[in-house]
Amino acid sequence: MDWGTLQAVLGGVNKHSTSIGKIWLTVLFIFRIMILVVAAERVWGDEQDDFVCNTLQPGCRNVCYDHFFPISHIRLWALQLIFVSTPALLVAMHVAYTRHEKKRRFRNGEKIDIEELKNEKIHIRGPLWWTYTSSIFFRIVFEAVFMYVFYYMYDGYQMPRLVKCEAWPCPNTVDCFVSRPTEKTTFTIFMLAVSGICMMLNLAELCYLVIKICMKESRKTT
Amino acid sequence: MDWGALHTILGGVNKHSTSIGKIWLTVLFIFRIMILVVAAERVWGDEQDDFVCNTLQPGCRNVCYDHFFPISHIRLWALQLIFVSTPALLVAMHVAYRRHEKKRQFRKGDQKCEYKDIEEIRRQRFHIEGSLWWTYTGSIFFRLIFEAVFMYAFYFMYDGFRMPRLMKCNAWPCPNTVDCFVSRPTEKTVFTIFMIAVSSICILLNVAELCYLLTKFFLRRSKKAGNSKQQSNHENKEETKQNEMNELISDSCQNTVIGFTS
Numbered sequence: 001m002d003w004g005t006l007q008a009v010l011g012g013v014n015k016h017s018t019s020i021g022k023i024w025l026t027v028l029f030i031f032r033i034m035i036l037v038v039a040a041e042r043v044w045g046d047e048q049d050d051f052v053c054n055t056l057q058p059g060c061r062n063v064c065y066d067h068f069f070p071i072s073h074i075r076l077w078a079l080q081l082i083f084v085s086t087p088a089l090l091v092a093m094h095v096a097y098t099r100h101e102k103k104r105r106f107r108n109g110e111k112i113d114i115e116e117l118k119n120e121k122i123h124i125r126g127p128l129w130w131t132y133t134s135s136i137f138f139r140i141v142f143e144a145v146f147m148y149v150f151y152y153m154y155d156g157y158q159m160p161r162l163v164k165c166e167a168w169p170c171p172n173t174v175d176c177f178v179s180r181p182t183e184k185t186t187f188t189i190f191m192l193a194v195s196g197i198c199m200m201l202n203l204a205e206l207c208y209l210v211i212k213i214c215m216k217e218s219r220k221t222t
Numbered sequence: 223m224d225w226g227a228l229h230t231i232l233g234g235v236n237k238h239s240t241s242i243g244k245i246w247l248t249v250l251f252i253f254r255i256m257i258l259v260v261a262a263e264r265v266w267g268d269e270q271d272d273f274v275c276n277t278l279q280p281g282c283r284n285v286c287y288d289h290f291f292p293i294s295h296i297r298l299w300a301l302q303l304i305f306v307s308t309p310a311l312l313v314a315m316h317v318a319y320r321r322h323e324k325k326r327q328f329r330k331g332d333q334k335c336e337y338k339d340i341e342e343i344r345r346q347r348f349h350i351e352g353s354l355w356w357t358y359t360g361s362i363f364f365r366l367i368f369e370a371v372f373m374y375a376f377y378f379m380y381d382g383f384r385m386p387r388l389m390k391c392n393a394w395p396c397p398n399t400v401d402c403f404v405s406r407p408t409e410k411t412v413f414t415i416f417m418i419a420v421s422s423i424c425i426l427l428n429v430a431e432l433c434y435l436l437t438k439f440f441l442r443r444s445k446k447a448g449n450s451k452q453q454s455n456h457e458n459k460e461e462t463k464q465n466e467m468n469e470l471i472s473d474s475c476q477n478t479v480i481g482f483t484s
Contacts, residue, residue: 001225001255009252048272048405058276059403063387070408078261082252089248097241169276169401 003033006085013088016095016122020205021136024198028085031194036077040191043183044074050179057169064165064176070153073184077191080146084198087135087142094131095122124209133209140202143195150192157192159184225255228307235310238317238348242431246424250307253420258299262417265409266296272405279397286391286402292379295410299417302372306424309361309368316357317348350435351442359435366428369421376418383418385410 007029014025047069053061099122124132151157159181165174178184229251236247269291275283350358377383385407392399404410 001229001251001259003260005226005229006252006256048268058274059388059401062272062274062403062405066387066406066408071412072265072406072409075261075265075409075413079257082256082260086252089252093244093248169403 003037006082007033009092010085010088013092016091016124016128017088018124018205018208020201020208024201024205025088027194027198027201028081032077032191032198033081035187035190035194036074036081040077040187041074043180043187044072046179047072051176052179053165053170053174053176055170055174057171057174060165060167060170060174061176063167064163064170064174067165067167068163068176073150073154073188076146076150076153080142080195083142083146084139087138090135091128091132094128098122098128129209129213133206136202136206136209140199140206143199143202147192147195150188157185157188159188225259228304229255231314232307232310235314238313238350238354239310240350240431240434242427242434246427246431247310249420249424249427250303254299254417254424255303257413257416257420258296258303262299262413263296265406265413266294268405269294273402274405275391275396275400275402277396277400279395279400282391282393282396282400283402285393286389286396286400289391289393290389290402295376295380295414298372298376298379302368302421305368305372306365309364312361313354313358316354320348320354350438355435355439359432362428362432362435366425366432369425369428373418373421376414383411383414385414 010025014022017025048065051061051065053064055061122128159178161178161181163176163178165176166172232247232251236244239247270287273283273287275286277283348354385404387404387407389402389404390399391402
């Protein structure tokens with residue numbers, strides 16, 4: 001059960017998304033999940049082993065590392081990606097429910113072709129529009145929350161080279177040096193930029209859906 | 223044999239679950255198993271290597287680690303997830319047994335041919351009625367028990383759900399009392415609380431599903447009691463409708479049985 005399985009689960013949702021939704025899904029998988037797995041995890045792989053403090057005091061390094069990195073960037077990104085992907089499952093569940101209802105009506109004797117039902121692309125109308133729109137809304141909320149959490153937890157998006165630590169049992173103030181700070185800063189800014197692009201795609205999709213429904217309403221009234 | 227194989231096995235059970243059961247399965251796979259594999263295992267990966275004690279005494283670090291972490295969180299979660307997933311297999315076995323019985327009836331050429339062909343028996347979705355209801359409800363009950371037992375085991379073993387930064391150890395061969403420092407305590411606390419929260423959500427979903435099944439059962443019983451009184455009034459209407467349905471089914475049954483044998 002890893003990122004590949006998530007891709008399989010979300011791939012099914014792709015069929016019922018708008019074009020912008022499909023672009024968003026591609027950006028998510030290629031520029032975020034894939035970068036996380038093939039690059040970022042290696043950069044952060046030795047974060048604790050190569051976190052070096054200028055002291056012989058046992059335990060000081062552990063405590064300082066824990067103080068400056070309460071949750072590692074990699075875990076935050078993994079959580080962000082899982083939370084951001086999950087609203088799409090609401091749409092998948094709604095589509096599955098709609099199909100189930102149609103099959104039930106078929107069994108009760110109404111004339112619907114069962115093969116066509118399986119391959120049917122369900123249009124984003126009615127209650128499905130509301131489910132889809134709220135899933136995009138939740139995506140935007142989760143993205144914003146995680147971006148803020150990053151900013152708050154690490155005082156910005158830059159990884160410092162040196163952190164000064166005074167937590168017990170460190171004697172007085174101890175200099176601790178972070179492993180690969182420049183590479184980490186680069187990847188943090190990259191992931192932030194792609195996160196920003198995903199938010200803009202979501203906003204564009206939201207606007208598109210709202211405009212579509214407004215135009216449909218105005219067509220009905222005229 | 224890994225989490226992917228479990229996903230394949232349980233995916234089949236999904237078809238026969240209620241809607242709440244399907245949501246439970248999704249939460250299990252995405253918020254528990256996936257989080258465990260992609261995040262939690264890395265956090266706990268260096269738990270013994272970076273467990274540091276303020277002593278030069280050989281063996282002291284090993285003994286203290288073993289004393290404070292009898293079973294690692296990761297292993298407990300893996301066991302919990304396996305035990306919690308397993309009752310669903312009871313349902314899968316019951317469904318497979320029913321299918322086998324129906325295939326046997328079909329092959330014997332039973333006149334009550336409800337199925338067009340053997341493929342439909344394979345694809346059929348069984349409704350949760352009769353003995354399957356009891357199996358399904360029993361499986362949910364066991365899930366609840368296992369979840370509660372493991373949550374209690376966590377609480378008991380680690381004195382709560384928080385990972386301390388420092389542990390004071392005086393097990394032999396450590397000299398007097400020794401300070402030992404845990405690796406990544408804050409991150410571990412965050413993930414422990416996350417997993418407990420999702421575990422509670424799963425318990426709530428299971429309780430909701432149990433209530434739903436019980437309600438459905440009692441409603442069905444009261445409907446049956448009501449129906450038997452009004453049966454004579456509705457009998458004619460029901461009969462004509464059933465006759466039409468039977469004609470449709472037997473027509474298509476004939477066509478497909480011919481197709482099957484030729």
